[in-house]
Amino acid sequence: MNSLQTLEPVVEASCCVPSAKPAMSAEVAQQRALIFKALADPNRLRLLSIVKAGESGEACVCDLTEPLDLGQPTVSHHLKILVEAGLLRREKRGTWAYYSLVPGALEQAAGLLATL
Template structure:
């Protein structure tokens, strides 16, 4: 170690760039209050799924905005989308919340 250095280098980061980007996208998806509300509604739905047509009124948002938020949650691996006729139904991806909680634990 050089005489004027304050400490040893910490070493290589434990996350590679791809894994860090993936984790950040999940946290970014969760960082919006409307998306958290959508997750809560879908998770609490009686049938374990919710139609996009039932998600606009509780949030007082238009269908295009709700669909945008849902797409982000699907892309983050939190929700599953199933198209039935003209409607899309959303359900929680099994284990997604547990995996999400583990993203910080495994840093």
């Protein structure tokens, strides 16, 4: 006697369950990448350190070229990147620009990886 057997189609199980947590938006990722890029340069890290160490919590652009042994245009370029990343703020006084840390910016930058 032959018995007929019915075969069921094989359904592949998913390899993993998708996370219920929302992913980081492209806009947030772009903003965080700006901060990481700004911090990835040794000269910019030194600039942040110099500004932070200043007695008044600020530094004139004229005082930042000598410690880095870089020209004024190069230092200004680095400072612009730090301002655009939200780490420094710039205040124009006469012909000079003064830079200071944005309150809480370094602490926020330090916590970025923890929020991934």
